[in-house]
Amino acid sequence: MKKNYLNLYLVTDSDLALGRPVEDVVQAAVRGGTTIVQLREKTASTRDFYHIALRVKEILQGTGVPLIINDRLDIAQAVDVEGLHIGQSDMPYEIARRILGPNKIIGVSCDNDEQLLEMNRYDDVNYVAVQAYGTQTKAEADHPLGPAGVLRSKKLTRHPLVAIGGIHLSNAAEISEAEADGIAVVSEIMSAKDPEDAAKKLYLQLGVKNEK
Numbered sequence: 563m564k565k566n567y568l569n570l571y572l573v574t575d576s577d578l579a580l581g582r583p584v585e586d587v588v589q590a591a592v593r594g595g596t597t598i599v600q601l602r603e604k605t606a607s608t609r610d611f612y613h614i615a616l617r618v619k620e621i622l623q624g625t626g627v628p629l630i631i632n633d634r635l636d637i638a639q640a641v642d643v644e645g646l647h648i649g650q651s652d653m654p655y656e657i658a659r660r661i662l663g664p665n666k667i668i669g670v671s672c673d674n675d676e677q678l679l680e681m682n683r684y685d686d687v688n689y690v691a692v693q694a695y696g697t698q699t700k701a702e703a704d705h706p707l708g709p710a711g712v713l714r715s716k717k718l719t720r721h722p723l724v725a726i727g728g729i730h731l732s733n734a735a736e737i738s739e740a741e742a743d744g745i746a747v748v749s750e751i752m753s754a755k756d757p758e759d760a761a762k763k764l765y766l767q768l769g770v771k772n773e774k
């Protein structure tokens with residue numbers, strides 16, 4: 563896996579893909595510099611999610627871009643992807659780690675300082691995620707921190723930090739400057755007319771942290 567693999571984190575949502583197959587958007591986004599992809603398909607059936615994951619895994623084969631599954635430990639295992647993203651209502655971290663083993667990436671969403679500090683108990687968390695700004699994409703996301711709060715979170719956590727929520731071309735640089743190790747986006751890439759170009763432009767906002 564590449565150093566700085568968290569830099570430009572695409573989280574998918576087929577419903578926002580303007581009718582295009584999610585794998586086409588992923589492929590274009592990776593051409594544009596996306597460094598990690600999470601399949602987040604909240605409305606897909608288990609069978610559909612499984613088949614999308616197989617297709618996206620094939621597309622990412624040989625690119626060095628890890629594939630992460632949102633929420634679904636069973637699908638992460640069945641497709642043997644690189645990792646799993648869990649939040650505070652999902653499988654507890656230590657159970658997911660025990661089942662997936664030491665070599666998989668596991669990222670954990672933290673909605674407040676207590677949850678960030680709780681994750682500091684574990685050496686092997688690969689990253690934590692916090693909310694940057696308000697977003698239309700996830701109705702339940704209601705804890706935006708802004709750049710100052712992202713910087714504060716970075717100082718509280720001992721793990722790499724990903725910021726997500728309302729990140730677009732116009733504000734990606736300020737979140738990157740707030741010492742986030744990665745910025746995660748859904749709509750900015752999934753709903754872009756040209757996802758490759760959208761990823762390229764975002765990548766350029768990340769400055770020196772992108773050195774490989």
Ligand SMILES: Cc1ncc(COP(=O)(O)OP(=O)(O)O)c(N)n1
Nearest residue numbers: 632633647648649650671691726746
């Ligand atoms: C990179 C990243 N950060 C945060 C989330 C949100 O996870 P969660 O709180 O479990 O909410 P859902 O995505 O499951 O609705 C994420 N998926 N990815």
Ligand SMILES: Cc1nc(C(=O)O)sc1CCOP(=O)(O)O
Nearest residue numbers: 693697699703727728747748749
């Ligand atoms: C999946 C997700 N999680 C969030 C959180 O705050 O935990 S915000 C979010 C959606 C982000 O979408 P967009 O880039 O379109 O704003």
Ligand SMILES: [Mg+2]
Nearest residue numbers: 633648649652
């Ligand atoms: Mg979740």
